[in-house]
Each structure stands twice: as C-alpha cells, then as structure tokens.
Amino acid sequence: MFVSLLAVIGLGGIGWLIAPYAPYLFGVILPLAAILVFLSGVVWRIKNWGNSPVPFRIPTTGGQQRSLDWIKPARLDSPFSRAATAWRMLLEVLLFRSLFRNTKAEFKDGSRLVYWSSKWLWLFALVFHYCFLTIAVRHLRFFTEPVPFGVGLLETLDGLMQIGVPRFYMTDALIVAALLFLLCRRLFDQKIRYISLPGDYFPLFLLLLLVGSGICMRYLGKADIASVKAFTMGLATFAPISPAGLPSIFFIHLLSVTTLLMYFPFSKLMHMGGVFLSPTRNQPNNSRAVRHENPWNPPKKYHTYAEYEDDFRDLMDEAGLPLEITPEQAAAAAAKE
Amino acid sequence: MYNAKYIAPGILIFLALFTLPFWYNFGAPKYERPALALPVTKTDCIEPRDVMAATHMQLLDTWRDMALRQGKRVYVSSGDKEWTISLQNTCMTCHVNKAEFCDKCHNSNSVSPYCWDCHVEPRGNK
Numbered sequence: 001m002f003v004s005l006l007a008v009i010g011l012g013g014i015g016w017l018i019a020p021y022a023p024y025l026f027g028v029i030l031p032l033a034a035i036l037v038f039l040s041g042v043v044w045r046i047k048n049w050g051n052s053p054v055p056f057r058i059p060t061t062g063g064q065q066r067s068l069d070w071i072k073p074a075r076l077d078s079p080f081s082r083a084a085t086a087w088r089m090l091l092e093v094l095l096f097r098s099l100f101r102n103t104k105a106e107f108k109d110g111s112r113l114v115y116w117s118s119k120w121l122w123l124f125a126l127v128f129h130y131c132f133l134t135i136a137v138r139h140l141r142f143f144t145e146p147v148p149f150g151v152g153l154l155e156t157l158d159g160l161m162q163i164g165v166p167r168f169y170m171t172d173a174l175i176v177a178a179l180l181f182l183l184c185r186r187l188f189d190q191k192i193r194y195i196s197l198p199g200d201y202f203p204l205f206l207l208l209l210l211v212g213s214g215i216c217m218r219y220l221g222k223a224d225i226a227s228v229k230a231f232t233m234g235l236a237t238f239a240p241i242s243p244a245g246l247p248s249i250f251f252i253h254l255l256s257v258t259t260l261l262m263y264f265p266f267s268k269l270m271h272m273g274g275v276f277l278s279p280t281r282n283q284p285n286n287s288r289a290v291r292h293e294n295p296w297n298p299p300k301k302y303h304t305y306a307e308y309e310d311d312f313r314d315l316m317d318e319a320g321l322p323l324e325i326t327p328e329q330a331a332a333a334a335a336k337e
Numbered sequence: 338m339y340n341a342k343y344i345a346p347g348i349l350i351f352l353a354l355f356t357l358p359f360w361y362n363f364g365a366p367k368y369e370r371p372a373l374a375l376p377v378t379k380t381d382c383i384e385p386r387d388v389m390a391a392t393h394m395q396l397l398d399t400w401r402d403m404a405l406r407q408g409k410r411v412y413v414s415s416g417d418k419e420w421t422i423s424l425q426n427t428c429m430t431c432h433v434n435k436a437e438f439c440d441k442c443h444n445s446n447s448v449s450p451y452c453w454d455c456h457v458e459p460r461g462n463k
Contacts, residue, residue, distance in 0.1 A: 043348055050338040141447040143358035145368050152447050165398040224391040226370055226442045233368035236358040
C-alpha cells in the first residue's frame with residue numbers, strides 16, 4: 001500500500017514541481033503518447049484474450065437450468081439460449097449483478113460462522129463507475145466545438161442542486177465517497193487487506209489524485225477554462241499548443257490522466273474489456289444439449305472396426321473368430337473391382 | 338482469434354468511442370480562443386486580468402452575498418481600490434454587451450450561469 005501511495009505522491013510532485021517547467025513534454029508529447037499506448041494496449045490485450053481457446057463450457061450458474069417442461073428454469077441465472085445469455089451479460093455490465101450477490105463471512109458470538117449478504121461493495125462500485133462515466137462525458141466540453149447538446153444536458157442534471165458558483169456537481173462528491181469506501185474496504189477489512197497488492201491500491205490512489213486535482217481545479221485552485229479549452233482543443237485537432245502558463249494543479253490533473261491511460265492496458269483496470277470476455281458469464285448453460293468442441297483438440301485419427309477387420313481378416317479367420325466380411329466375400333469384392 | 342465475429346465489432350466500437358473527440362472535430366476549422374469585446378474606455382478591471390478570467394464567478398458570488406445578505410456595498414480589491422458592489426452599476430458600465438463578452442466564453446465552454454434569470458442583460462448599443 002505504501003509503495004502505491006508513495007508512487008502517487010511522487011506523481012503529484014512531478015506534476016506540481018517539474019511539469020510546469022517542461023510544458024510541451026508533459027502537456028503534448030506524453031498525453032498523445034498515452035492515448036496511443038492506451039488504444040493499442042487495450043486492443044492488444046483483447047486480441048490476446050481472443051486468441052485463447054476456451055476448452056470447456058464453464059458458465060457459472062445461480063439457478064435451475066433448463067430441464068423438463070414442468071420445472072421452471074432460471075432464464076437469467078442459468079441461461080440456455082443466446083438471447084438469455086446476452087441479457088445476462090447486459091445486466092452484468094450495466095448493473096454488476098454478480099457483485100450484488102457478494103457475501104461476507106464473519107464469526108459471530110465467538111465461534112459461529114455467519115455469512116451476511118453485503119451490498120455495500122456493489123453499491124459503491126456502481127456509484128463509482130457511473131460517476132466516472134458522467135465525469136468523462138462532461139469533459140467532452142473541452143474536446144468538442146460546438147459542445148454537443150447532450151453534454152450540456154448532463155451538466156445541468158449533474159449540477160441540478162445549483163449549489164455555489166461554479167455550480168457544484170453531485171458526481172464530484174459521490175465519486176470521492178465511493179473511492180474512499182473502496183480504499184477503506186481494503187485497509188480496514190483484515191481479510192481483504194491480506195490479499196491486496198500494490199496493483200490494487202495504485203489505481204485507487206491514482207484515481208483519488210485525478211479526481212482530487214480536478215475538484216480542486218474547479219472549486220479552489222482555479223484555472224482559466226478558456227485557456228484550458230484552447231489547449232485541449234489543440235490536442236483534439238492534432239494542432240497542439242503548449243500549455244505553458246496554466247497553473248500547476250492543471251499539470252497534476254493532466255499527468256494523472258496521462259498515467260492512468262498508460263497504466264490502464266497493463267493493469268486490472270482492463271476489466272473494462274475483460275468483463276465482456278468472461279467465459280463463466282458469456283456462455284449459455286447448454287452443455288447437455290450442444291456439444292462443446294475444445295478448439296485445441298488435435299484432429300482425431302479414427303480406426304474403425306471395418307478397417308481393423310481389413311487389417312487382420314485372415315488371422316481372425318484362422319482363429320475362427322466371427323467376421324462381418326469373410327475372406328471369400330472380400331476376395332469376390334476385390335475381383336469385381 | 339476465436340469468436341472474432343463478436344470481438345472484432347467490439348474492438349471497433351471501443352476505438353470509435355474513445356477517439357470520439359478526434360473524429361468529431363475532424364475537418365472543423367482550427368479552434369480559436371473566443372475573441373471578447375473588451376471595454377474601450379478602461380484597461381484595468383476590479384482585480385488583475387488573469388485573476389478575473391479564472392475567478393470572476395466566485396467574485397460575483399461573493400458580491401451577491403455581501404450586497405444582499407450582509408448589506409455591504411463596498412468591496413476593497415487586492416490593489417486597495419474601493420469598488421461599489423453592483424453588477425448593473427459597476428460591472429456593466431464597462432462590459433456593455435453580454436453577447437459579445439460573457440456569452441463568447443460561456444457558450445464555447447458550455448457554461449450556463451443563471452445571472453440573467455434576475456438581472457437585466459446588457460445589450461450594448463442595441
């Protein structure tokens with residue numbers, strides 16, 4: 001945990017102290033390179049996964065599979081048809097149904113093991129992901145001209161409370177709360193802390209830096225957004241201009257986004273693409289009706305009984321074994337040809 | 338690649354979505370920072386120009402609170418200059434045109450302040 005924390009503090013330090021003195025490197029070269037790394041890295045990872053065969057049909061099920069007519073099947077939790085599997089995937093991706101089943105094991109009254117249904121992980125994970133999506137879409141106002149209507153609508157909805165100037169966005173508070181929950185869950189639950197690695201903490205700290213610097217820039221540190229847009233539009237139209245003169249907090253924000261994009265394809269964050277390729281979720285549970293061929297099976301070599309008899313007909317005849325085609329019949333057939 | 342008929346479209350959708358800003362702006366004229374109609378009579382605003390550009394919304398919010406909630410009508414700027422707190426009588430004596438000044442940046446950056454729900458917007462010479 002401390003390694004990740006130090007790494008992120010170091011990143012913030014670089015953004016704060018060094019980046020403003022090398023604006024072209026940190027503002028143009030690295031971000032554009034990061035986009036390239038992100039796009040090609042994600043495609044490479046997905047292609048790599050696509051090249052791996054799935055030897056068995058291994059859907060995880062949470063309900064009755066399709067059986068006799070009078071037994072009610074769980075269509076979503078044990079999908080039989082392709083359409084039901086698609087529905088299951090859609091709900092998994094949009095609503096995180098498998099996290100909804102999350103349970104927590106705890107000792108109660110000393111020695112009694114109890115499993116609780118624990119919905120907090122599901123709730124905060126959902127909050128985090130939808131806030132992140134909203135914030136990403138809101139940022140399109142810096143990368144499009146004219147700004148699409150939908151982006152303005154989303155801003156209006158997000159700032160519907162009309163608190164303060166500039167208007168307070170609800171997602172800003174929610175995403176920080178969600179990230180802090182996800183972090184505290186790893187820190188204070190001994191069982192989860194035991195299995196947490198630097199690769200689990202680093203994205204959380206990095207996102208906190210990213211979100212924190214963004215919030216700070218909007219409400220406290222203040223950057224002139226007309227200058228920011230002139231810079232970001234330069235990136236979006238491949239006519240980059242140097243971000244020199246923008247405040248340090250902007251460089252911290254930019255550097256954390258750059259890091260996130262470069263880190264993404266090589267980390268657990270690839271679950272963005274991976275969720276679609278989960279073999280346990282995206283296969284129908286129809287192994288009793290449809291044969292699943294293991295794609296890496298070598299081509300089968302058959303040696304049928306007829307061929308066997310051809311090989312050993314005379315010997316078998318000598319030994320008095322029953323034959324489907326006697327040597328006389330075989331000789332007659334050969335003479336016919 | 339296995340299941341290419343599902344994975345290939347997925348990759349294409351991913352690339353299309355995440356490069357949206359690049360192709361959305363493709364062929365559009367080069368983005369220029371909005372040119373504002375600055376006052377001709379004066380060169381100095383309440384605070385220095387870059388401070389005003391970044392924090393004018395917070396200043397206006399403070400002014401609203403001072404004038405309407407605390408009844409204070411005098412603001413002392415960082416340059417020790419006294420200003421009367423009033424959008425109509427202070428700001429709008431120099432910034433006479435909303436469409437040519439406020440709206441330029443606000444529209445470009447998709448900012449929709451609700452100042453003009455109550456205040457009368459300045460229309461310059463029209």
